[in-house]
Amino acid sequence: MSFPTVDKQLTIIKRGTVEIVPEEELIEKLKTSRKTNTPLRIKLGCDPTRPDLHLGHSVILRKMRQFQDLGHHIILIIGDFTALIGDPTGQNKTRPSLSAEDIKENAATYLDQAGKILDREKTEIVYNADWLGPITFEGVIKLSSKLTVARMIERDDFSKRFNNNEPISLHEFLYPLAQGQDSVHLKSDVELGGTDQKFNLLVGRDLQRDAGQDPQVCLMMPLLEGTDGTLKMSKSYDNYIGISEEPNDMYGKVLSIPDELIYRYYELVTDIATQKLPEIREKAAKDPRNTKHDLAFTITRMYHGKELAKSARQYFEQTVVNKEIPDDAPELEFEPGTSVRLLDIISEANMTQSNGETKRLIKQGGVSVDDEKVSDINHELTFNEGDEYTLKVGKRKYAKLISR
Structure with missing residues (x-):
């Protein structure tokens, strides 16, 4: 297959992206990929700690889909092994690990929902228990020797807990190493993650370099604010919009976001063409009400189709604007x-x-x-x-x- 020009790929890849480390290496990888007609290996790890995906998760999944549409090979890692450890990222206390049964159940639901965004036929799905599980205790010791305690304590969430005399379990230090070992095993060229994952992604570069591999490029996406406009979208904060929500609920929840987030949602979670974004920004500033309705329609259409998006808009007009009881009320x-x-x-x-x-x-x-x-x-x-x-x-x- 033939790949688009490097400039065109960069324009798509950089849409909504917060940071690329290092960007010059990504450019070189794209040039080599195009010259040799070889797709890059793009990696995303997902621990199935919760069964439901929301628009916050879709930010990274949509970036994966963009790489996929550009012709690159994407690898979705189901962290059935790392979920047993529990990712300490952003935690002020040790995160409880899940049972193998919960992980398996969540993973099945996760894949069904991720398939609404990714092309499942072109997605390689792997489970990191396949290569992390067989590592012996000797192997864990050797892997642990790759990073110092001082380097681990540099990590923001660990340093805060350490300074506050809050406990940090030793197994939490192993999480970044396990995630980095995923990169070594899969020989990834690019790993995606949220801005809160930067430390873990950089550990992958270190371990690849130590293994004699060309280190991956780390691409960080922003954490999407929820419907409250302040906290990151999360089911725990009850400010989420699930990608499997009923059309009427999805449409109504999108309308509840603050006006200042309209453009951000368009940029990060919709399929609106990049060249149309400046027009959207201007329209959102002048006419936020109708622009937000267009956003709600767009997002609902993406996950439920045009007809159900139309019905959701009519339902909102009937129940919220006109305060009528819907005809289909049970x-x-x-x-x-x-x-x-x-x-x-x-x-x-x-x-x-x-x-x-x-x-x-x-x-x-x-x-x-x-x-x-x-x-x-x-x-x-x-x-x-x-x-x-x-x-x-x-x-x-x-x-x-x-x-x-």
């Missing part, structure tokens, strides 16, 4: 003379993902019955013959509660 029937906890009704109707989320919504005033907010998590509804209630959960979910 009807839930209850026996006359019964009393049922609202918490149980919401959970059994799968209107939230957990009882914890339901309780939080009730406490924050996000649940109403017949337009009256409910703040008591133990609130009960009593159903008499012919009673009808309209239940609203969050900003976009409705149900009709009927007794007959």
Whole structure:
């Protein structure tokens, strides 16, 4: 195959990228790749610690897809071995390791969702337990000799914990070495990661150099802010937009981001052509409302198709703008003379993902019955013959509660 010019590849690769270490080496690798008609080996490691992917994860996965579309060979590493250690990056305490069963289950879900972004047919999927698992204790000692404790303590999260007299387990020092050994085993040319992964990526360069390999280039992508506009997108912060969210929820959540993030989302998580981005920036500054609706439509279309994106926009207009009950709101029937906890009704109707989320919504005033907010998590509804209630959960979910 023929590769695009190096300049054209760089334009695509650098879109949204925070740092390339070192950029001049990437240019040389691209030149050699084009001259020899050999694709670069692009590596991304993913520890399946959580089963759900969100738009924050898509930032790096989309960069992988861009390399893929340029003709390069991408390798997605499922860190079934490193997940047993637990990545200490960004942690102020030792991260608990997962069971092998949890890892396997999460990995399957992860791959299904990653396939919404990557071309699965052209993606090499590997598991690092295949080469890290057989390493003997002697091998671990030899690998540990490659880095000093002083170098490890330079790492920001370790230094903070050390200075605060917070415990650092020895096994956490092994994580960057294990990730770096992935690069040696796979002979990667480029490794991708978030800005918080810089230390780990650079360790891979050191280990490759020590193994006599041409060291990889490290490409860092930004951490996407969530719907609150402040913290990085995370399920833990409840500010995430899942790539498998229902179309109506996805559309509505995108509309909830602050105006100042409109351009950033366009740049990092959409398929809008790079040459159109300056026009988007200008439009977002002049008309943020409609630009944000266009963004919500674009993102929903990417994951659910044009027709469902149109339906999501209509649903938003109907339920939020016009405050109407949607025609397809589910009807839930209850026996006359019964009393049922609202918490149980919401959970059994799968209107939230957990009882914890339901309780939080009730406490924050996000649940109403017949337009009256409910703040008591133990609130009960009593159903008499012919009673009808309209239940609203969050900003976009409705149900009709009927007794007959």
